Every structure is written in C-alpha cells, then in structure tokens.
Amino acid sequence: GIQVEQSPPDLILQEGANSTLRCNFSDSVNNLQWFHQNPWGQLINLFYIPSGTKQNGRLSATTVATERYSLLYISSSQTTDSGVYFCAALLMEYGNKLVFGAGTILRVKS
Amino acid sequence: KAGVTQTPRYLIKTRGQQVTLSCSPISGHRSVSWYQQTPGQGLQFLFEYFSETQRNKGNFPGRFSGRQFSNSRSEMNVSTLELGDSALYLCASSLGGVRSNQPQHFGDGTRLSIL
Numbered sequence: 001g002i003q004v005e006q007s008p009p010d011l012i013l014q015e016g017a018n019s020t021l022r023c024n025f026s027d028s029v030n031n032l033q034w035f036h037q038n039p040w041g042q043l044i045n046l047f048y049i050p051s052g053t054k055q056n057g058r059l060s061a062t063t064v065a066t067e068r069y070s071l072l073y074i075s076s077s078q079t080t081d082s083g084v085y086f087c088a089a090l091l092m093e094y095g096n097k098l099v100f101g102a103g104t105i106l107r108v109k110s
Numbered sequence: 111k112a113g114v115t116q117t118p119r120y121l122i123k124t125r126g127q128q129v130t131l132s133c134s135p136i137s138g139h140r141s142v143s144w145y146q147q148t149p150g151q152g153l154q155f156l157f158e159y160f161s162e163t164q165r166n167k168g169n170f171p172g173r174f175s176g177r178q179f180s181n182s183r184s185e186m187n188v189s190t191l192e193l194g195d196s197a198l199y200l201c202a203s204s205l206g207g208v209r210s211n212q213p214q215h216f217g218d219g220t221r222l223s224i225l
Binding site: 097 | 143145147152153154155166168198200208209210211212213214215216218219221
C-alpha cells in the first residue's frame, strides 16, 4: 500500500483564502518534514515536525503521530505560495529511508 | 551559512554516456542523501552517505553509484545513461543523517536531460 499519502492532489485558491493539506503515513515516524517546491524546482524546508504543532508566519503544521497523519495549514494565501507541497516521512518498515508523498499542487490566483 | 550547493545546475548528455554530479553539504553536516525526481515516479531515495560510508541505498540499478569525501562533499555517478535517467537530481544534507531527529536541507538540484 501507499506509504505516504497526500491530499488533495491539486488545489486552486483565490488569494487570501486559507487551506489545509493532509499527509497520512503508514508507520510510526520519528522524522516528518514538510517541503515547498517552487516553480524553479527548489525544495524549501518548511517544517520538521515528527509530533506536535509548529507555526511560522502564515504557515503552521500539526502532526498526530499516534494517528499517523500530519496537516499543513496555509492562511491568507498569496500567489507566491504556489508550487508543490511535499511531506516526507522516515518509515522504519522501509529501511529507514525518507519516503516522499506524491505532493499537493497548489495554485493561488490573484 | 552557505546552503547545500549542487553542480552543475543543468546537464545534457546522450544515451550511453556517463555523468558525475557534485554536492557540497552545509558546513558541519556529515550526511548527504541523493534523490531522483521524475514526473512519473516522484521523489525517490537513491542513497545516503555519512562520514564517507554508504549508510543506506534505494532501489536503483548498479549504474547509479556515489561516494563521499573526507570534507563531506559527495558525488553521484550514473553510467551507461538511459533516456529514463532524465530527471532532477537533488541532494540533501543534515547533521546526523536521515535516521537522526534532524531536518534534511536540500540543494537546488541538477537537471539532467538525456537525448
């Protein structure tokens, strides 16, 4: 089965709207990260969050490790938030490799 | 503090050739991991090096190899290139490696095109 599953696969927002991206993982994790890949391919580290909640400006993330999911919240979205959002989890069952989800493609329209 | 540096940024090769990509980690980081990103397969783990030793390997053929030097810089080599090797190759560094409770920091990638 899918080890790291992200939803939704695509999301179109009007500038200023809020959104929630979800990441489900198949095993217990001690390394869970969220990344933003911009249109130039650069993968930017957003959060390292194996558990708990963190906030950075308009972005925040919550991981509930016992229920095997993580959420990324984007508030007051801007056009520069467009790109692909990935979560990646270190899954013990897969030989301690960082496994990436397929990503959520976010388009923010002005 | 300088980030992860990958060179070259773009590369065009033909089938059958070989290629070497370079990655310089953040100063002080001892772990370097390599990933391949393609539209069809997404981001896939290639291998991880820590203190000059390969610590982990993904499911890629033996044409893909790597090494790490004493200054933690890493190179990845792909021999006998195939069209399907066209991809964005990303490297990431961290202090203690993927298994540690520390984040991975990525370079800007090398975009490899095979003609």
